Amino acid sequence: MLEKDVVYESTLDHDFLDEIYALPGGQEIKKCIQCGTCSGSCPVGSVMDYAPRKIFSLIRAGFRDEVLSSNTIWFCASCYTCAVRCPKEIKITDVMYALKRLAVKEGKTRGRKAVVLSKNFVKMVNKYGRNHETELMTRYILEAELFNAFHFIPQGWRLFSNGRLPLKPHRMKNLDQLRRILKKVDELGEI
């Protein structure tokens, strides 16, 4: 969170700006007029550390740590309401994804449950080629909600008793092809 003290230029990270600008569609962030439509439209804006508009002003000022450690980027539900309403047509949701990835890359994700969920999702896809919701939720609960596990039982039961929680995963056949593609991407490096 922002500390209550004078902020000296030397503490700000202006390279952060350039990283974000380099993303596809990132240049548009410079045009933000801080109108607040995004925050006002966000279904969870009122509970974020910083509402979307503030994230942009923090990015432009160079507050790297505050942005990447905030819960904002993990609370984003990808509803895209901000993106369709932004008068400067900034791809806000996509910037949120980029910030998520940066936060993961820099390890600023301690305690972020959404990261656990996402990482396990990726594991599932890499393992089976398709998501296996049962295994995903099991892994997630074990890793992030162990002390809360019993909390998930009612939902689990509701799904299971209605035949909506398959125990066996669907596997794709040509998993090898998928894996080759993923390996190539690893070599090419992210955009």
Next chain:
Amino acid sequence: MKYTYYPGCSVGATANLYQDSINVVAPKVGVELEELQDWNCCGATAYMSVKELMSFAISARNLALAEPFHRDVVTPCSACYLVLNKTNHYFAEYPELRKKLGKALEAGGLSYSGNIRVRHLLDVFVNDVGPERLSELATKKLAGLRVAPYYGCQIVRPEEGFDDPDEPESMDRLIEAIGATCVEYPMKAKCCGASLMGTQEKLALKLCRELLANAVRADAHCIVTLCPLCQMNLDVYQPKVNGLFRTKFNIPVIYFTQLIGLSLGIPPRELGLHRLAVKMTKQMKDVLKGA
């Protein structure tokens, strides 16, 4: 009308009731869905949060596999719809990305030239089949059934031109066409919380509470939706909403294909309606009987 069908991971698991209804309803309205052989997960929102190029790559594999068929890809899931379309747009707009994707696909022996259009199943029902045809086919006009049309977010945003991003009405027309009453539902395109239900449950429950409250306020017998995650949140977690907010919601949340199936006179069990967590209410069953 034949299409390449991209089911996505959910309809094979937690949303299998959606698939049940699609299996019986689609052929009856003349929609032939040929499943894309050996498709892989689109990555949804989760993959994109960790790795961008990889996310586009796994998505692009599906598009590359579909391209030789030279026909539209249709998906019933809003997240898959969004991700596949996003891949198409970024593929077209950013040459750097296109190059890298090309190389990645090549490693799997595939290539893609960006010529596949991805559509949502609702789009096909509204624009290819059409309300008039559905009205004709409806042997059981659902007179008296009050339905709240819930679109959710990712089918209308970002804009693909299919419907209005704030106030869509394509499904409203379908509902009216089969004789049911589409109620005034201002929350129709508001967020249900999506995957936050797993990680920030209270937040998502609050959002779902508003959606349910508004449907009840409009005197709806049921809510109709088109996204597996929305359906899960509103249906499976409805008791949780009641628990947290001391409300007494008891409103079934069904898929639009299930609703259409009812109008075609198909028995509820065949439509997978027995799999609802919040079962069809007596009130709703009575209305259907009388219709």
Next chain:
Amino acid sequence: MSERIGVYVCHCGTNIAGKVNIDEVVRFAEGLAGVELVRDYKFMCSDPGQAMIQKDIEGDLIDRVVVASCSPLMHENTFRKVCERCGVNPYLFTMANIREQCSWVHVDMGDSTAKAKALIAAAVSRTKFLEPLPKREVSINPRTLVIGGGIAGIQAALDLAEAGKEVVLVEREPSIGGHMAKFDKTFPTLDCSACILTPRMVQVGQHPNIKLMTYAELDEVNGYVGNFTVRVRNKARYVDPELCNGCGMCWEKCPGTRVPRKGNVHEKLSLGPTTSIYMPFMQAVPAVPVIDSGTCLYFQKGKCRVCESVCERTAIKYDMEDTFEEFEVGNIIIATGFRTFDPRVIKRYGYGALPNVMTSLDFEIMNCAAGSTSGAILMADGSEPKSIGIVHCVGSRDKHYNEHCSRVCCMYALKYAHLIKEKTNAEVFDFYIDMRCFGKGYEEFYDRLLGEDVRFVRGKVAEVSNVPVNVVEEGKLVISVEDTLVGVVRRVPVDMVVLCTGLESSVGLAEVATMCNVSVGKDGFIIEKHPKLGPVSTATDGVFIAGACQSPKDIPDTVAQASAASSAVLSMITRGMIEIESATAEINEKKCSGCRICNNLCPYLAITFDREKGVSVINEALCKGCGTCVAACPSNAIKAKHFANEQIFAEIEGLLSV
């Protein structure tokens, strides 16, 4: 040819000399064929610089001139005039642009100097082949056409009329007055709009030099500067203006209506009578009503005719038809004003779907003392609102609709806040992104409003909804907005919402622009000649613009522009003649095969076909010398004066010779 060319190289301070080696260039030029002498000077455009050229010409040392300096757009005229003064035809002069096209765009001095040499070689080579061209002048008809009878048109017409010149003022509504006639008070002085406008309207109506054509539309414009032929369509009013005395019996008795019969207060908002035969407002000029045939019972169902029966002057004429009138003018001033953005397309603001959401124009009309609510601010059901939210930037500053800022909305929003506080006990919330108070007295007005208990919230409204989340919000319009200065998301319940809709160009401006041969920009407004130095002129000689048709603006700026336009027109009229560009195209009749390919290519519609002779003919006065026809002619029959083939080839050879 025994031409003797003088080459003058300008330093332009360090603008050129800083990047081009002047000495080297001078020595190079001295070696070019046809060059009699080469001089250089710090500022060729200055008096001493010009005197240099003059001296050489008068001393009979040279008979053609090349100046290597800045862009022709800057000083071509300056040097042409020097030539003229000394008896050398101005078309025997060439300018080599070694500044904008050379020194200003190079980093390396060597490269820059090399290019300067090439440009000068080209200019010299071309100048050898130049031919003298006669001066062309056309006369200016002292009558002016003003299109649009809002405050811009009214001001321009009065300026010209008072100067003793004839004006035809064409307005498509039944009365002049434009938007100003619909306002209650104007910012920042809170003058009553009608009170300051109507005296001018009356003046226009009575002025002997102004021919007022209302309920009339521009139909066709032909001709060129000083000599336009205009055709106007007079729409049928169904009331004879010669006979009508404006008594008002007709609308008093009329049973027809132009507003929904069972409409609420907002649906019935109007300034004048809402009957089918009506005057738009009581101070209309001319004070003659018009029949709206779309709702009139006689025109729709063949019944009624009450107005005819009560009219003592037998002025009602159901069989009136549109008529056309043609006349000639020398200049045209376009003053078509603006329209307000229709916020129906922004679904999340609820205009047209939710009750008590109004546009700024709706709100103005409601506030007018002469309007249907007598100036009272009421909700749709007639009750008094307890809270009102004013929303800035609706349809402006938004890539989805209009990127531009509409300039006046912040000020009129403050005005509304004040009016609401003055007339009611309602709470006022004002939601803005920036507060743009740029004019004289504007910031002071903002200061005044800050002191009037208005709740200012800096945040663009995300949504206006009627879905409550708590008891307090029931029955209210809830505004969702981020209070960006505080940093929280707020839900503000209000009774009424006023949307500050932005300004766009008038309906039909594109057609008027085409008729008058001017261009419209991406933003829908007319493109002025120069955004800084030529705001009221256009690229078309004789066509001027004033007011909101050029860009959104407030009343003081509109009036200033109107006077500027009329001043420009008066300058033309006073001169009586205008010189037009001589570099036009010319068709060699003997070579023309009559294929007519050029006819439709001309962007200025300057080429016609002479059927008798079987050849195409160029109207020199319309021709701008663009060269399109020259390039297209398959018979090589068209010559571009001052840009003839041999001149251009010579120029190319000069460029390549370095």
